[in-house]
Amino acid sequence: MTFHPTRSQPPRRRRARRRTALAAASVAVAVAGLVLSGCAGSGGDGRVKLDFFQFKGEALEDFDRIIADFEAENPDIDVVQNQVADADTLIRTLLVKDRTPDVITLNANGNFGRLAQAGVFYDFSDEPVLDTINPAVQEILADLGTYPDEVNGLGYVNNANGIIYNEDIFEEQGLEVPETWDELIEVCEKLEAAGITPFYGTLADSWTGLPSFNALGAYPAQGDFFDRMREQGADTGPDSAVSFSKDFAEAMDQQYELFSYTQDGYRGKTYDDGNAAFANGEVAMLMQGIWAVSPIKAVNPDIRAGIFPYPATDDPDDRLLVSGVDVVVTMGKHGPHQEEALRFIEYLFQKDVIEEFAASQNMVPSVEGAELSDDPAIQSVAPWFDEGRITGFIDHQIPPSIPLAAIDQEFLFTGDADAALATLDREWSKVAARTIPVTGE
Amino acid sequence: MTTLTQAVRTSSTGGTKRRRAARVRVEARRAPSAYYWMVWPAVIAFAAFHTLPVLIGVFFSFTNYAGYGAWNFVGFANYVNLFRDDRVLAAYGFSFLFAIVATILTNVLSLAIALGLNAKIRARNFWRGVYFVPYVLAILVIGYVFQFFFSNSLPKILSGIPIFRDNILTNPDWAWTAIVGLAVWQACAFSIIIYLSGLQTIPAELYEAASLDGARAGRQFWSITFPLISAFFTINIVLSLKGFLQVFDPIVALTNGGPGTSTESVTLLIFRGGFSGGEFAYQTANAVVFFIVITVVSLFQFRVLQRREADF
Numbered sequence: 108m109t110f111h112p113t114r115s116q117p118p119r120r121r122r123a124r125r126r127t128a129l130a131a132a133s134v135a136v137a138v139a140g141l142v143l144s145g146c147a148g149s150g151g152d153g154r155v156k157l158d159f160f161q162f163k164g165e166a167l168e169d170f171d172r173i174i175a176d177f178e179a180e181n182p183d184i185d186v187v188q189n190q191v192a193d194a195d196t197l198i199r200t201l202l203v204k205d206r207t208p209d210v211i212t213l214n215a216n217g218n219f220g221r222l223a224q225a226g227v228f229y230d231f232s233d234e235p236v237l238d239t240i241n242p243a244v245q246e247i248l249a250d251l252g253t254y255p256d257e258v259n260g261l262g263y264v265n266n267a268n269g270i271i272y273n274e275d276i277f278e279e280q281g282l283e284v285p286e287t288w289d290e291l292i293e294v295c296e297k298l299e300a301a302g303i304t305p306f307y308g309t310l311a312d313s314w315t316g317l318p319s320f321n322a323l324g325a326y327p328a329q330g331d332f333f334d335r336m337r338e339q340g341a342d343t344g345p346d347s348a349v350s351f352s353k354d355f356a357e358a359m360d361q362q363y364e365l366f367s368y369t370q371d372g373y374r375g376k377t378y379d380d381g382n383a384a385f386a387n388g389e390v391a392m393l394m395q396g397i398w399a400v401s402p403i404k405a406v407n408p409d410i411r412a413g414i415f416p417y418p419a420t421d422d423p424d425d426r427l428l429v430s431g432v433d434v435v436v437t438m439g440k441h442g443p444h445q446e447e448a449l450r451f452i453e454y455l456f457q458k459d460v461i462e463e464f465a466a467s468q469n470m471v472p473s474v475e476g477a478e479l480s481d482d483p484a485i486q487s488v489a490p491w492f493d494e495g496r497i498t499g500f501i502d503h504q505i506p507p508s509i510p511l512a513a514i515d516q517e518f519l520f521t522g523d524a525d526a527a528l529a530t531l532d533r534e535w536s537k538v539a540a541r542t543i544p545v546t547g548e
Numbered sequence: 549m550t551t552l553t554q555a556v557r558t559s560s561t562g563g564t565k566r567r568r569a570a571r572v573r574v575e576a577r578r579a580p581s582a583y584y585w586m587v588w589p590a591v592i593a594f595a596a597f598h599t600l601p602v603l604i605g606v607f608f609s610f611t612n613y614a615g616y617g618a619w620n621f622v623g624f625a626n627y628v629n630l631f632r633d634d635r636v637l638a639a640y641g642f643s644f645l646f647a648i649v650a651t652i653l654t655n656v657l658s659l660a661i662a663l664g665l666n667a668k669i670r671a672r673n674f675w676r677g678v679y680f681v682p683y684v685l686a687i688l689v690i691g692y693v694f695q696f697f698f699s700n701s702l703p704k705i706l707s708g709i710p711i712f713r714d715n716i717l718t719n720p721d722w723a724w725t726a727i728v729g730l731a732v733w734q735a736c737a738f739s740i741i742i743y744l745s746g747l748q749t750i751p752a753e754l755y756e757a758a759s760l761d762g763a764r765a766g767r768q769f770w771s772i773t774f775p776l777i778s779a780f781f782t783i784n785i786v787l788s789l790k791g792f793l794q795v796f797d798p799i800v801a802l803t804n805g806g807p808g809t810s811t812e813s814v815t816l817l818i819f820r821g822g823f824s825g826g827e828f829a830y831q832t833a834n835a836v837v838f839f840i841v842i843t844v845v846s847l848f849q850f851r852v853l854q855r856r857e858a859d860f
Contacts, residue, residue: 196823199615221826310718310807311699311715311717311718313804313806313807372703372713372714372715374714374715374718374719374807375699375703375714375715375717375718377699506825506826507824507825507826508821508825508826508827510635510805510809510812510820513805513806513807513808513809513812514808514809516806516807516808517720517807517808517809517810520718520720520807520808521720533634534635537629537632537633537635538827540629540632541625541626541629541633541827541830542612542827543612543620543622543625544612545612545618545619545620
C-alpha cells in the first residue's frame with residue numbers, strides 16, 4: 108500500500124476502499140473468534156461436547172444426519188464433527204500436542220497401524236460392541252499393527268478389491284464368473300475372440316497398477332510372510348529365507364499377463380478414462396475395486412457391474428477377496444469424555460445406522476447381520492464377507508518410503524519381473540537398515 | 549601492589565582515550581542511525597525464518613526423528629545411508645542432467661528472444677508483455693494445461709510419431725524432455741527480462757562505429773554484444789542452474805516423478821520421503837547435502853564465469 112503520487116485514482120476513494128477492507132477484515136476476525144470460541148470446551152448448558160474427528164469428505168452429510176439423530180436421542184451430548192483434509196498428517200500433530208479428539212475415524216492404512224502400535228488409542232477388548240463386528244474385519248485391522256494384545260480400532264465399513272465386470276457383456280457372451288486362473292484367462296481369450304477388449308488399462312496414473320498387485324500378491328503373502336520379512340530386515344535379498352524375489356514371481360507374472368489383455372495405449376490413459384470406458388460398455392472388465400463403482404455410475408447410472416475376486420489359484424475354494432477397512436472408528440486412550448464417546452460409538456454400530464451409512468457410501472458394513480444395499484456390486488461380494496474369506500491390502504505392510512506404485516508401474520511397462528522384485532527387495536533392506544528404532548533413554 | 553595496578557589503570561585509560569578518539573573519527577563517517585532501523589528488521593526476519601530453521605534442520609539430520617514422537621541421536625548414520633542409497637544417487641543424476649539441459653536451452657532461447665525484443669520491431673512493448681506472461685501464471689495451473697496437452701492433444705496432433713502417440717509423459721526414457729519443455733518455457737520469461745536490461749546498457753554508438761568499420765551482425769554480436777552483457781550472462785546461468793537443480797513443481801504437475809521413478813528429482817525425493825514416507829530425519833540429511841552441493845556449484849560457476857567477464 109505504498110502511495111504513488113502519479114496514480115490517477117483520487118486519494119479519497121482510496122481511503123474509502125481501505126476502510127471497507129478494514130471493516131471486512133474485522134468482520135472476518137470476529138467470525139473467526141466466534142468459531143474458535145464455539146470449539147473450545149464444553150457448552151454452557153451442561154451438555155458434554157464430543158470432538159468428532161472425521162476424515163472422509165464424501166461422508167460429511169451422512170455423519171451430519173447420524174449426529175442429529177444421536178443428539179435427539181441423547182440430549183446431554185453435543186457431537187461436533189470436524190471433517191479434515193489430510194487426516195493422516197493432522198491426527199499425528201494432534202497426538203503430538205496431546206489434543207486427542209474424543210472420537211476418531213480414520214482410513215485403516217499403514218499409518219493407522221503405526222499409530223495404534225504407538226499405544227495412543229483406546230483398548231476396545233472388553234467392549235460389547237466388539238462382539239457385533241465381523242471377526243475377519245478385525246483380523247485385517249490387527250494385521251496393520253496394534254499395541255500388544257489390545258484392540259485399538261473398530262472396523263466400520265469395508266471396501267472390496269476385485270475385478271469389476273460388466274454383467275450384461277458376460278451374459279451376452281455366455282460367460283460365467285471365472286473361479287480359477289485358467290478360467291479367467293479363458294474368459295479373456297473368449298472376449299478378445301468376440302472383439303471385446305477384456306480389460307481397460309489406466310497406467311498414466313501409477314497407482315492403478317496397485318489394486319491388481321494387492322489382489323494377486325495377497326496369495327503369496329498369506330501366512331506370516333511380512334512378519335518374516337520384518338524379522339529379516341536389512342538381510343532381505345536373493346539369499347534370504349523369504350523375499351519378494353522368491354515368493355512374488357508368480358503373482359507378478361499373473362499381473363503382467365492380465366495387462367496383456369488391455370487395450371492399445373493403456374500406458375497413457377488415466378483412472379477417469381478407464382471408468383468412463385467401462386461405463387460406456389467399451390470393455391468387459393476393470394482391475395479396480397468397489398470404490399470405482401460410484402464414478403462409473405456417475406457416467407452411466409444403468410450399468411450392471413459386479414465384482415469377483417482375482418482367482419489366482421487352481422482351487423476355487425482357495426480364492427480370497429482383498430478388502431480394506433475404509434473407515435475405522437477409535438478414540439483416544441485417555442480422554443475426559445470416554446463414557447459419552449463410547450455411547451456415540453455404540454450408536455454408530457447400531458444395525459440400522461451402519462446399514463444406511465454403508466449403503467450411502469457404497470461400502471460393506473462390518474456389523475454381522477447388517478443388510479447390504481441392493482447394489483449388484485455390493486451383493487456380488489457379500490458372500491465373501493459372510494464366510495470371512497477376506498484378507499487385507501498388502502501395500503499397507505510395505506513401508507511408505509518404498510515407491511511401490513512406481514516400481515510396479517515400471518514393471519508393467521517393461522515386463523521385467525526379476526528387476527522389479529530385486530528393486531523391491533533392495534528397497535526393503537535399505538529402509539530396514541536406515542530405520543533406526545527409538546531406544547528411549 | 550596498589551601502585552602497580554594504579555599504573556596499569558592509568559596507562560590503560562590513556563590507551564582507550566586514544567583509541568576512542570580514533571573510533572569517533574570513524575563513526576563520524578558512518579550513516580545516521582535511522583538506516584540501522586531499516587536493516588535490523590530484515591536481519592532479524594532472515595535469521596528467524598531462514599537461518600534458524602536451517603540450523604534446526606541440520607540438528608535433526610543427526611537424529612532418527614520421524615516428524616513426531618520420540619527420537620534419539622544417531623550420529624552420521626543418515627549421511628552414511630544416503631550415499632548407499634541408489635535411489636538418492638539416481639535422483640541426483642536426474643537433477644543434474646535436467647538442470648544442465650534446461651539451463652543451456654533457457655539461455656540460448658532467451659538471449660535470442662531478447663535480441664529480437666531489443667531490436668526495432670513493430671509493437672515492441674506488446675511482444676515484451678507477451679513473453680512475460682508465462683512468468684506471471686502459477687506453475688501448477690500451467691502444469692495441468694501442459695499435462696492435458698501432452699496426454700490428450702499431442703497424441704492426436706502427432707499421431708504419426710510413436711513417442712507422442714503413446715503419451716510422452718508415460719515414456720520412462722523421454723518423459724524428462726517434456727518436463728524440460730515446460731520448465732524452459734516458463735523460465736525464459738525471467739531470463740529474457742535480465743538479458744533485455746543488459747542489452748539496453750550497451751550504447752548504440754558502439755554499433756555505429758562497428759558498422760562503419762564494416763562489421764556484420766554476427767561479428768557485432770560476438771565482439772560487442774556478448775562481451776558487454778557477460779555479467780548478465782553470468783547471473784542468468786547461475787540463477788538458472790540453481791533453480792533447475794531444485795526443480796519440483798513442473799514434475800509434480802506433469803509426471804509426479806514417474807513413470808517408475810525415472811523423473812524423480814532430489815527435491816521431490818526429499819518431499820516424498822520426508823513427508824509421506826515418514827523418513828523425516830533421513831531426508832533432512834539429504835536436504836543438507838543438497839544445500840551444500842548447490843552452494844558449491846553456484847560458487848564454482850561464479851568463479852569460472854566472472855573470470856571471463858568484460859570490464860566496463
